[in-house]
Amino acid sequence: MVLRLAAIPPLVSTVVALGVLLGSSGDAPSLDVSWVPGLDLEFVFQIDSLAALMTLLVSGIGVLVFVYANGYFGPTAAGTGRFATTLLAFSTAMLGLVWADSVWTLFVFWEATSITSFLLVGHKSVDAAARLAARRALLITAGGGLALLAGLLILADRAGTTRLDDMGPVGGTAGGVAAALVLVAAATKSAQFPFHVWLPGAMAAPTPVSAYLHSATMVKAGVLLVALLGPALGETDVWKPVGIGFGLLSAFWGAIGALRHTDAKLILAWGTVSQLGLMIVLLSAGSGKAVFAAVSLILAHAVFKAALFMVVGEIDVRAGTRDISALSGLGSRMPLAAMVAVVSGASMAGVPPLLGFTAKEAAIEAALKMDGLEALVVGFAVIGGSVLTVAYTVRLLLGLFGPSDQPATDIADRRPAMAFPSALLAVGSVLGYVFLGTVNSLVRPAAVQVQPEAEVYYLLRWPGITTAFLISVAIVVAGSTVGWLVFRRPLGVPSPVGAGVVDRGTDGVLSVARFVTGRVQHGSLPVYMAVMAMTVIVAALPFAFDVEPSAIYLWDSPMQGVLAVVVVGAAVLTSGMASSRLGAALGLGSVGVAVSGLFVVHGAPDLALTQLLVETVIVVGFVLGLGHLTRRFPSAKAGWRLLRLVVSVCVGGAVALALASSASNPSGVPPLEDLTVAAVDEGGGNNLVNVILTDVRALDTLGEVVVLAVAALGILALTESGRSRKEEVA
Template structure:
């Protein structure tokens, strides 16, 4: 727990952020070559993570962090175990490759510095997400990945399709983020645990808890939205509007795996239940088949890859939920393989676009001579994706099949789905890797050329890593895959899969897959035609549904706003006073707070006179049609109130009221002589009745409230304090004045501030008018200091 031995690990979180801050400066100084120094940040982070691998592979998780909000028990804490180790390596390693690739891909783009900044910010968020231990820390980083993803998809923000893709991704993954927040809070509420480390240790308590089902549902919504499972998958293909480095990084290798990560992370706590093993394979399988079929319906290389990514994510989810240890091992291996080959293939698609000017398969061909290195990188990726030896994808597929194969119905279905999905993806992989490079070069492509070193170093490296990792499989398993699988299973697991032929069910399934895949590849044209016809035939999909939902939201908001904010002041006023009257009267009636009926008060004659004077002034203002009468009546009621204060022991109030009423009448008269409008009521009878009803109800409400209050016992403690201490403490005989300038001086300070601001506001209102009519005539006295 101490920060001394894990101190450098904080740098893993910090380096990408620092680089993000520096990126715009560096890019304006070095241009696209800034990619080299910027890639050092993820590379250094990679090295630090790797250096801590010894303890992790020995099964010793490293914990580090500090208290964040101690009063709520929230920490800013992290955990490096097998699972987060593998993810952190992928995020930083592929991150370095992607930064280099972006240096070449966006060379000369005016927003390149911004792009570097965004993608490094995303990297910081993703590293934090996979390392987070405290639940709230996890949530914060999860949301940060959604936001940075939004920025990256919408990078080319002058195109509407990019904006749409960005908003769609944000709405869907952001909605999942809300579900995650609710789920994590519910976990904490149900178990009292606030960190992953604690939760992993008490999975049984969580599974037995009454809240297991809602927790599971919320977590699954979060994972499925982030990892693009049907029917939330639509945002992922639309996110292809982002520049290709983003697709390679976020939307294949890292962010879309956050949902898979979450499920792997929580597998020891939430897994191993009937619900888990039903829902996950169901959605995963559906996603696998849907994604793989849709992939073959596309002609854009990036879209093909995007849909196969959807399919791969489905396969991983299915494997996590399959329930056997070997299936989880398969998921782990497939995740690693997929990050390597899919990231590389996306970069290849970008390079082809860069070199030949299009990504459309039907317009591509014969690029092998012009772009040999890209072709090699494409082959490395596709062979791994197709699951052919001696690539890492082969290990993943073998392990997948041995994890799924069985004789009961469920196993047969899952195996069938996996074989079908893999065969479809096999053909998609080679469509992307072979079609643009083989055959005759169409005449529409002019001067195809290999990209600069920045463009091919990334995909080549990833492809070669996929090969080397498989050849040195036992080392890979020892350092990365086995600790990762152990963390997912919650117990020590050893993966043994190596590149060797074992006759058995898995190999036969592999052969079946490859055979089917080749057949599909050869029939790619007709298959695409059939699929496209089917897609057009269905017509409606979640993507169009999204548009309809957003449009509906705008319309709903518009009509609600229209209704609530009609733009008519009298409507607003009516609403306010109806509520005021209801709030006053209904509780009194409902809960029996009405005052007892009082008798007619016994008052002196002069008191009656003054009350009558005030009342008469009010009523006269209400009914008069004459401006002068209205002004005078207003003064009469004010003086009536002033006299009331006088008779009730408030000389200060009385004086003030007299002065204010005088000034009010004067300025009202000044304005009314200019404002040539009648003061009488213009209301038709149809309006007088409801208005009067509301007025009577509100007036009665206040009157009854006041009466009820005065019938209650009076607590004079505060007033007595002021009366007793006015002279003793504050040396003043006038208690009211002492309260104003001494006891409650800070109130008064605020109040004279208000008076001051009102004065300024009135001057401003008048100045606007002066400025408009006679700008060249400043008031000479205004400039006097």
């Protein structure tokens, strides 16, 4: 129920996106919320063509994913409320990222997607593998987020603006550094080699999450970043080689991974690494046709990959496994799922008459239009990557639905809520081909926004017998052969080396932290106190040099002298003489009361009142706490007593020194006049202190009370844990 309700918000934004995309070609809707104007911190959103296309994907597939999740979890599953909330939060973060038009807005939502994705990958929080995978995903993507922050800082500084819209090309060394940082960030998010290691582990997430985050949305964020910042950073020396390098390696390594695994979900995940690599190659190359092909691929990939994830999830739920070597005879038992998978797989392999075909055709033509080394490298990536894509697609489909010598797998009842969304997406792959004109009108403005030269290109329904088409035919033939061969003679499942390296690194950091914490936080209260006291003494020493003896006088009124004697006397009696703890606590309380008397004499009734009340409550706390301890202090050795005495006197002296120094060097006149006027006119009160607390410096108060509350929660947690431990013992 809750999952069905959760489908409503994405449904609304889908309609809005369609309105923007198909509506009048007026100005893009935008929103501008200032946050800290002095620092140019603001939330700036703009739904331009690229953003609208991405919104359509994020929200449209979002609606289907919520419907699908309803079937996936079934009516009795626990935690669907949490799941729906987190998935909606992710969806919101993703929309914020897509709509962002300022580098800071972009960064905030970029990180928000990392955090929500962490929660979603770790949804089955009782599963240690899921927790580990979630941590790995968070560390890599949030680490990339730091690179992004650094890159954006440099970029905003060089470009002289934080608006993505107004950013001109940036060059030079600084531009190169920014380009490298941004590409690393994109590679972490889009799971590019060697940062791809988090994505296979993230398959521990429930399948609706994989269908959403790991096909259509979050992993596309890196690709989107390359598209958004291509205009600003594309002219640096670093951009093309690094971007194409990341993409090329991932296109091949991902496809090889997809050919080796037998877990259908992992095959799709590795395939995603490969496909995203292809998009990054094309976007980094940056020619009009290449950008156009990349944007078409973003659309086509989201549609077919989400459908494939959904089918695999349905098989997982109904057959109890998703390992292609264990499944058998599903082709006749799950005909609809088989049809959806074949259509979507064919779109992924680039077979007509499907949307994937036209996108791949555009990519091949883009490579053919380049010259020299670039044509060679991009052509190699596109053609080689495509051959392997066909191969793992053929292997996946044969493994899921093809012939097998094992007995047919038993399957559970149909789940319409799972079948319907994937079928709709498969139909989308067909309809995209049929209504290619509409797809063109979605893709072209988005591509033009990245690269104006893309204006002249369009997706072709039937290109004729061109070089590109012949290459396409060769790709399908070669890929099918490879796929068939690998299906007959499996390559063997690789061990997750990269993930192991990341985990060992994390564990290493944690054990160092445990070591340091164990040494520094040894738990001895006297040592903590001594360290704090020594710090105060050392910090106060520099003040000794600017004490002005002539500025020091005994007292304003003799009453202060009397109170001072009371304070010192009570303190001495307490620390030195009292043998019972209660006596010491009361003595300290009388010190506090006498200090509040000093405040009264000095004309600060507010301070005095607060001091008196605080002192009272502290004494009460003391008295309650003493109930846990012996009545009298344990006898201490004379040496320890002397040491404590020395430390106490030194701290007292240091504080007195610091005060004397500040009294000898007044730094200007206190702004009493201004504050009084401000308090009465704006704060509407005559008690200056309170107006400062609740109005003039209310932000400080806000921070302080929050600190107070957090400290109190810490106390609660400590005493609660002490109690439960006692109960365990008893």
